[in-house]
Amino acid sequence: MGLRVENLGTSARPSIRIVVFHDGGFEDGTKRELRDELAWRFHLDADLREFDRRMRVDARFAPVFRRWRGMRGSNPYTLYELMIVGALLQNATVRRTVQMTEALLHAFGTQVRFDRRALFAMWTPAELCRVSEHQLRELKVGYRAKMIKRLSAAFAAGEVDEFKLRAMDHESARRELMALYGVGPETARILLGSAFHYHSMVRHIAPWEGKIYSRLFYNRRMVAESRIRDDLNRRYGAYASLAASYIFEDVFWRRRHEHIAWLEKEIRL
DNA sequence: CGGCAGGTGCGGA
């Protein structure tokens, strides 16, 4: 299926319309399943009222929380797809991640055309299992080839149940994810926030993120990860990682309109 | 040409 999402509402009265493009086999049952799945992936039923109330009185970042009101952890992908993205993000610049992603999609993805667009759908775990590590390395993904193989094998063998993970508590889900080859604390953080909508305790801050938080929170070059983490958890409690993501997103949004010298030095495209 | 990038697995303290 190809989907087009249209905004039909306002912040006060949110409403969207989903237009579905398909080549047959779309029935009423499919429609309900699709709606439920989209509601999960984009966390459409998130209740952010308590979060809004709390952040509205934040001494320092209240304007940030106001500007992004309604934002929540979400993503359009399946867990497998997001995990592959996570593997391709590791230890790479954005440019290189894009290059690896395009190489893989052209080799193993399916190009679909709908709504006057041509997009790639990712391969399935089973399909990737028939690809050798050597073939992957030829597409310049480096040591990530092994991760892609092992993750695909785990999913193809039914060892990862996305729906079971959705029902788990934060810590259990994190433990299960980190047991997978290629998923460490940073990829787990991305998955837990984007795919599972856990927004409570901050467990891990990657070095490059730590540098950005250091500037934003302390106006210093580098503050210890443990201190940033503890401060965030103390200040924002059950909403610590959601609050952190608001503040993090905001600085990148500001970057589009104003020059932030220190930020330019911290990021490489 | 070394250093490093939106990390991770592994072996050893």
Place this chain on the structure above:
DNA sequence: TCCGCACCTGCC
């Protein structure tokens, strides 16, 4: 639990 190290590749 924590630490140091190797690891594909491409850009600076």
